[in-house]
Structures are given as structure tokens and as C-alpha cells.
Amino acid sequence: MILGRVLGTVVATVQHPYYSGKKQLLVGALNPDGTLDGSRYILALDTVGAGVGQTVLVEDEGNSARQILGDSKAPVRSLIVAIVDDVTEG
Amino acid sequence: MKLGRVIGTLVATVKPEGMKGLKLLIVRPLTADLKDDGDPFVATDASAQASSGDLVTWEAAREAALLHDPWFVPIDHAVVGIVDQHHLGEYPGRRG
Numbered sequence: 520m521i522l523g524r525v526l527g528t529v530v531a532t533v534q535h536p537y538y539s540g541k542k543q544l545l546v547g548a549l550n551p552d553g554t555l556d557g558s559r560y561i562l563a564l565d566t567v568g569a570g571v572g573q574t575v576l577v578e579d580e581g582n583s584a585r586q587i588l589g590d591s592k593a594p595v596r597s598l599i600v601a602i603v604d605d606v607t608e609g
Numbered sequence: 610m611k612l613g614r615v616i617g618t619l620v621a622t623v624k625p626e627g628m629k630g631l632k633l634l635i636v637r638p639l640t641a642d643l644k645d646d647g648d649p650f651v652a653t654d655a656s657a658q659a660s661s662g663d664l665v666t667w668e669a670a671r672e673a674a675l676l677h678d679p680w681f682v683p684i685d686h687a688v689v690g691i692v693d694q695h696h697l698g699e700y701p702g703r704r705g
Contacts, residue, residue, distance in 0.1 A: 526641060526697055526698050526699075526700055527641070527695070527696045527697035527698050527700075528694070528695075528696045529612070529666065529692055529694070529695055529696075530692070530693050530694035530695075531656075531666060531689075531690035531691055531692050531693055532691070532693050533656050533657070533658045533659075533690060533691045534656050534666070534689055534690020534691065535655045535656060535676050535689050535690060537676075538689060538690055543610070543666070545641050545695075545697060547641060547700065555700070555701050557700075557701040557702055558640070560611075560640065560641040561610070561611070562610035562611060562612060562666055563610070571698055572698070581670070581671050581672050581675075592675060592680055593675070594655075594668065594672050594673075594675035594676040594680075594689075595672060596610070596668060596670070596671075596672040597610060
């Protein structure tokens with residue numbers, strides 16, 4: 520899983536039917552000290568109601584995503600699975 | 610998923626049976642703030658309507674293969690959708 524911060528949103532009208540009506544968020548990877556990595560990012564489906572600015576946990580593996588979605592044929596790899604309250608380093 | 614820009618299309622007559630009928634696009638991967646991010650690749654079009662110049666979302670590996678119907682075709686990248694709106698808050702961009 521990846522620690523990230525929700526940076527923005529992406530809206531697509533024409534897309535694969537599985538993604539219709541599902542919220543897609545741009546998540547930037549965070550360093551353990553909470554600063555943005557700046558190069559790594561993921562476009563993930565939201566399963567927890569996350570918003571821009573929140574620190575989240577992103578699952579970036581297809582089989583886990585399909586397990587969480589409960590659909591063995593879901594064409595999805597990246598999911599926001601948790602909203603992080605607090606990170607302690609060291 | 611990741612963001613990308615469709616920079617071309619291509620047609621192949623001789624190809625695997627499982628790829629028949631799938632539209633092929635050349636996609637350049639982009640960073641979160643829409644800057645070029647590496648070498649272009651060829652992807653199938655699971656959005657059905659993507660064309661040159663479109664800002665798109667794409668998926669790779671097994672998930673790309675799952676995007677098509679019938680599912681699990683022999684491909685490694687697929688375009689998922691065409692982006693209408695892209696909003697990015699404060700972003701430091703790539704360092705160095």
C-alpha cells in the first residue's frame with residue numbers, strides 16, 4: 520500500500536462502463552515525513568469518501584482491489600482504501 | 610490508473626487472434642501535472658472513442674486485459690477513459 524495525499528480530481532464522461540459514476544482521485548505519494556514525493560502519483564478509485572487534501576492509503580494491486588470490490592472481473596488496480604488520521608515516524 | 614495523451618493511432622493487419630477488432634492508440638504517459646513522463650507505448654482503446662490529442666486515463670498489465678469484452682485479451686496497456694476535467698491542487702512537481 521502507498522501513503523498518499525489527495526491532490527485533485529479527474530472527471531471522464533466517455534470511459535469504460537465499469538468506471539461510470541465512480542469517483543476518481545489523483546493521489547500523490549508521500550514521504551514518511553509527510554512531504555509530497557513529487558514524482559510518484561496514482562489515479563485511484565475512491566471507496567471511503569476521501570476528499571482533496573486528505574492523507575490516504577492507496578492499494579495499488581489488482582487482486583487486492585478486486586477482493587475489496589467483491590468483483591473478480593473488475594478491471595481496477597488502484598483503490599483508496601483508508602483515510603489516514605495520523606502518521607508517526609521513527 | 611495513470612494519465613496520458615493520445616499522440617497517434619496505428620493499424621496492424623497481422624496480429625494475435627485475441628487482438629482482432631481492438632483499436633490501437635499510441636499513448637504518451639504524463640505526470641500528475643500533465644508533463645511528459647517517459648516513453649510512449651501502444652494501448653488498446655477500452656473507452657471506445659479516444660482519438661489523437663485526447664487526455665486519457667490508462668491502465669497496464671492484468672487490469673488492461675480485464676477492460677475488454679470478451680475479457681482477458683492478450684494486451685498489456687489499455688485506455689480506460691477520456692478526461693473532461695482535470696483538477697490538481699498545489700503540486701511540487703518533479704525534483705531535480
